[in-house]
Amino acid sequence: MPELPEVETVRRQLAHRLNGAQISRVEILHSGREFPKKEAFVKALIDQRIQSVDRRAKLLIWRLQKDAALTAHLKMTGRFVFVDAAYVPGKHDHVLFHLKAKKKTFFLVWADVRKFGFLKIVGKQELEDILRDYGPEPLEGSAKELAESLKTSSKRSIKALLLDQAVLAGVGNIYADEALHRAGIRPTRRAARLSLKERFRLAQEIQNVLRESIDQQGTSANDYVDTNGQRGGFLDLLRVYGRRGEPCRTCRTLIKKRMLAQRGTCYCPVCQK
DNA sequence: AAGAAGTCCTGGGCGC
């Protein structure tokens, strides 16, 4: 459920402490499907200096020396949490990083209850290939440019289009529903049938909702917490997601929910045409 | 070959 605002929140917090830090030790606590080659994983990281922590779509990228990077995807329940030396790892903690900066050692845990997330070492070429396949970052261009990238001849619903990372990077189920409500567009509408005006409005609302959520450190609908274990503040500002049966904040009609593009989809039957 | 469906995983909520 972490989407662009949540991943960006984590990125900023990681960057603050990891930029320039050295990885002094890596403990694999539970090695399952996620770490088939754990010796190689540890060896690739040990003694490396982290140059920067970046984000592309929902992917976190620790840029390391020697043309390599550690990529991390939180998927549903992945999380990075800073802990102290006395921390006792829990059942779902998979990796404990020992880091060093300015002669001080600190610790970072990678945990993931559902094990959908991953940490993966990639070389320069592989990273380029991964990053190239993502669509534009919604907050890096103008609303007009974003609207242009939503132009399509696809038969898919607009909801499915918004979830496609090759079309638009970083939007997931929550912000797709929220942006569509703000823009007054039914999620079931065929993407190709949106007018120029609707696409522009939708692009604006995508940018608005993402920016507002980043300001609140994201949404904690279920499991998401930041690197300090803190929940995001945007949950109370959601207009449709998770609000089935509750009144629309605009017209008081009860919010509906249905399955669309394999996802639970919430919308207002009156405000969204 | 686009687009839909299946897949991975676990905890929490629910009904009985």
Added chain:
DNA sequence: TGCGCCCAGGACTTCT
């Protein structure tokens, strides 16, 4: 109180 069922969903893989 406990059991079993169902749901949450990102993005890769498999099917139509």
